[in-house]
Amino acid sequence: MKDLDLTSELVPGLKLKNPVMPASGTYDYGDGANAFNPSLLGAIVTKSVSAFPRSGNAPPRIHETPCGILNAVGIPSEGVEAFRRNTLPGLKQYNTALIVSVAGETPEDFAQVISCLEEENGIGAYELNFSCPNLGDGIPFGTNPELLYLAVKQIRKVASRPLIVKLSPNVVDIKLMARQAQDAGADILTVANTLTGMAIDVRRRQPVLGNIFGGLSGPAIKPVALRMVWEVAGAVDIPVIGVGGITDTTDALEFIMAGARAIQVGTANFANPKVMLEIIEGIESYMEENGFTRLADIVGLARR
Amino acid sequence: MYVKGKIIEQRKLRSEYNILIIEQAEIARKARPGQFIMLQAWERGDIVLPRPFSLYRILPAKGQLHILYKIRGKATLEMSRRIPGEEVKLIGPLGNGADLPETGNIALLGRGIGAAPLMAIAETAYNRGLVVYTFLSARKRELIPGVVDFTRYSSKVVLSTDDGEENEGRLLTVLLEELITKEGIKIKTVFTCGSKRLAQGLLPMETKYNFRAYVLLEEVMACGIGSCKGCVCKVRTPGTPEGHAYKRVCKDGPVFPASEVIW
Numbered sequence: 001m002k003d004l005d006l007t008s009e010l011v012p013g014l015k016l017k018n019p020v021m022p023a024s025g026t027y028d029y030g031d032g033a034n035a036f037n038p039s040l041l042g043a044i045v046t047k048s049v050s051a052f053p054r055s056g057n058a059p060p061r062i063h064e065t066p067c068g069i070l071n072a073v074g075i076p077s078e079g080v081e082a083f084r085r086n087t088l089p090g091l092k093q094y095n096t097a098l099i100v101s102v103a104g105e106t107p108e109d110f111a112q113v114i115s116c117l118e119e120e121n122g123i124g125a126y127e128l129n130f131s132c133p134n135l136g137d138g139i140p141f142g143t144n145p146e147l148l149y150l151a152v153k154q155i156r157k158v159a160s161r162p163l164i165v166k167l168s169p170n171v172v173d174i175k176l177m178a179r180q181a182q183d184a185g186a187d188i189l190t191v192a193n194t195l196t197g198m199a200i201d202v203r204r205r206q207p208v209l210g211n212i213f214g215g216l217s218g219p220a221i222k223p224v225a226l227r228m229v230w231e232v233a234g235a236v237d238i239p240v241i242g243v244g245g246i247t248d249t250t251d252a253l254e255f256i257m258a259g260a261r262a263i264q265v266g267t268a269n270f271a272n273p274k275v276m277l278e279i280i281e282g283i284e285s286y287m288e289e290n291g292f293t294r295l296a297d298i299v300g301l302a303r304r
Numbered sequence: 305m306y307v308k309g310k311i312i313e314q315r316k317l318r319s320e321y322n323i324l325i326i327e328q329a330e331i332a333r334k335a336r337p338g339q340f341i342m343l344q345a346w347e348r349g350d351i352v353l354p355r356p357f358s359l360y361r362i363l364p365a366k367g368q369l370h371i372l373y374k375i376r377g378k379a380t381l382e383m384s385r386r387i388p389g390e391e392v393k394l395i396g397p398l399g400n401g402a403d404l405p406e407t408g409n410i411a412l413l414g415r416g417i418g419a420a421p422l423m424a425i426a427e428t429a430y431n432r433g434l435v436v437y438t439f440l441s442a443r444k445r446e447l448i449p450g451v452v453d454f455t456r457y458s459s460k461v462v463l464s465t466d467d468g469e470e471n472e473g474r475l476l477t478v479l480l481e482e483l484i485t486k487e488g489i490k491i492k493t494v495f496t497c498g499s500k501r502l503a504q505g506l507l508p509m510e511t512k513y514n515f516r517a518y519v520l521l522e523e524v525m526a527c528g529i530g531s532c533k534g535c536v537c538k539v540r541t542p543g544t545p546e547g548h549a550y551k552r553v554c555k556d557g558p559v560f561p562a563s564e565v566i567w
Contacts, residue, residue, distance in 0.1 A: 025531075026532060028530055035306045055549060059523065060523075062525065062532070064352060068352060069352060071532070071534060076533050076550065218352045219349060247349075267352055267526075270353055270526045272306070273306045273395065274306060
């Protein structure tokens with residue numbers, strides 16, 4: 001094999017060994033399926049951590065739809081202090097970048113979590129989960145451009161590490177949201193979270209999900225997410241991490257060629273716990289077979 | 305463990321039940337009764353999740369897993385079309401499994417397809433020298449699966465059907481009570497699956513007859529390994545502000561003390 005350079009330097013100080021990582025909350029490190037060593041990933045992304053323990057939504061929380069899943073898990077979290085004590089030490093042992101996903105209902109919540117995490121070493125970046133559609137009546141700063149700007153600005157003040165803003169796709173103009181985040185100080189954007197949807201059980205004559213609405217993920221949303229990555233990568237100067245229905249190497253390459261410098265795999269991890277490893281190997285094979293030596297050579301290739 | 309398995313047999317039972325026999329030596333060696341697997345027996349992009357199935361029989365010597373299932377939706381319909389020799393993908397064994405007492409008598413109470421995981425418990429208990437009493441119910445006789453197999457591992461199999469053909473459709477909990485009071489049988493542990501009403505009916509009997517009751521829960525799952533937190537149930541948890549917490553059926557269960565579950 002030729003020397004392939006799969007690295008992706010998202011920002012100075014955050015250089016991924018390869019562009020593949022899990023979407024927050026979709027991969028179990030270690031004691032689950034034990035499918036492979038998480039150190040092989042480009043990064044580890046944690047479940048979203050909130051300031052205080054949260055129990056999440058009432059079940060049912062999951063409902064499969066054609067080519068997708070609706071989920072209304074509602075970000076259960078042990079809370080940042082328990083996370084530091086119980087979870088973080090184990091995650092730091094892996095030899096790859098560590099991205100901590102942060103959730104909250106107000107910008108203050110995010111700032112509080114990050115202030116606590118600032119005391120820790122070994123964290124590569126924070127990903128702000130602004131766009132979870134499952135948090136009841138929280139302030140919609142994931143879908144309101146002005147509120148998004150103010151929230152990122154406020155959180156930026158307490159964060160010394162790179163800030164990744166995970167954008168909601170449930171907006172009229174994703175480019176506007178991306179620019180607002182960039183202008184407020186975001187270093188990287190993750191595009192995009194789940195699309196809000198629902199299902200009704202006609203036999204029970206009730207919504208299927210305990211939360212009524214849920215986030216749609218999986219192959220069903222891939223064309224939408226891909227279009228958004230394309231739009232955002234053309235609208236901002238900061239790096240984009242693409243996510244939304246990526247199930248195999250071809251999907252991953254599509255996002256990379258649309259301009260994503262890294263990709264996240266979510267729903268596909270459930271059916272195939274080895275899928276991220278297969279995608280890393282698949283990207284290597286693609287590069288080798290097509291004469292590319294650096295990942296950077298295929299980023300945005302379809303735009304040129 | 306994420307592995308491949310080979311289909312050995314697709315056995316059609318009466319009614320809408322099938323038994324899928326899969327060769328997967330590693331899982332068969334490790335699995336305990338009450339545990340489950342996530343199974344993918346289809347190559348269809350529109351079905352994005354594997355499905356959880358309890359283990360009906362675990363045969364480590366043959367390296368086989370038997371899955372008793374009901375054709376209920378598109379995934380189980382696909383599954384019923386698989387033929388011997390075809391490959392399936394499995395994650396497992398998963399979940400906490402059933403803890404059997406060292407000695408004494410156990411009772412199994414199952415409703416409909418809920419009998420499935422009880423068979424593995426019956427077989428394991430029988431092989432360890434425990435005495436098993438099995439109580440099964442359904443709408444009608446042909447919807448009670450595995451009676452012949454249960455008879456092999458149980459000292460007694462009691463049936464009840466809603467149409468009255470078996471035991472006038474009386475509640476299994478009442479029939480269990482009769483076994484205890486009229487026949488003087490002492491029961492140490494009860495496992496139940498397939499009916500919320502059955503599990504709740506056992507609660508007042510626990511202290512009265514001094515047994516522990518466990519319920520095997522079912523829930524829609526995405527990952528099956530504790531990662532997605534999609535399959536939770538509400539469980540009494542002292543020390544929390546609300547007095548309860550959401551526990552994952554896949555990882556903290558699927559076997560829970562019946563008295564801890566909040567329905």
